[in-house]
Amino acid sequence: MAELANATGKRNLMGVTLPTFVLRQRFEQVIDRANERLEAMTHGRYSLRRTDEREGRARRQGLGLVVVDHVPVDTERDPRTLSGGETFLASLAMALGLSDTVTSEAGGIELDSLFIDEGFGSLDSDALDTVMGQLEQLRAGGRCVGVISHVAEMKQRITERVSVRANPDGTSTLTTTS
Incomplete structure (x- = not known):
């Protein structure tokens, strides 16, 4: 053995x-x-x-x-x-x-939760559509998908989100949208 x-x-x-x-x-x-x-x-x-x-x-x-x-x-x-x-x-x-x-x-x-940090800015609009479709399938299958992105187009596509904004005094403000 x-x-x-x-x-x-x-x-x-x-x-x-x-x-x-x-x-x-x-x-x-x-x-x-x-x-x-x-x-x-x-x-x-x-x-x-x-x-x-x-x-x-x-x-x-x-x-x-x-x-x-x-x-x-x-x-x-x-x-x-x-x-x-x-x-x-x-x-x-x-x-x-x-x-x-x-x-x-x-x-x-x-594995019910998945977080994706950045990367979306490197995609053209067709690839972004395809990836968003894959992520939507995951969500429809019961998974929680968190996306961290600075891409403005993502804000239009994701209706439920948490936004973090830096304040001049060094603190941050969280806002939720649903």
Whole structure:
């Protein structure tokens, strides 16, 4: 059993420890759920795929993901080549994918609240519409979605909100709108 857990047995062709193998499998589940969201938000253009490319290199290289750009044909891209708005969509999809994975577990924790801090300013109006649709689906499904943003267009789209304004004396004023 120790050989199995430590990946020292002769049959361990992948050369990974049992905990690493289990984490990879869980990460694949998160990516699958994230792809459902990302494909919806990008109208089928992008999906994510786990890659082993980073395994032999320094661990500071990130999560071992590539972006698959389906337009015009499936092309793998480094996530660093995404625009700011595309990066926001991929990050949001991963966060929602993780939340969906945890929530769907039998006996899992219910993640009823989600807070998104900024990122909306990097989206064009079409992408913003799509993201707001995804967030509305979450809200309709019983989740509380909190958005922190300085984007003026968001004020028009979100009817129930808490606004924080800084006062000249260093204090803040909270106002609620519903």
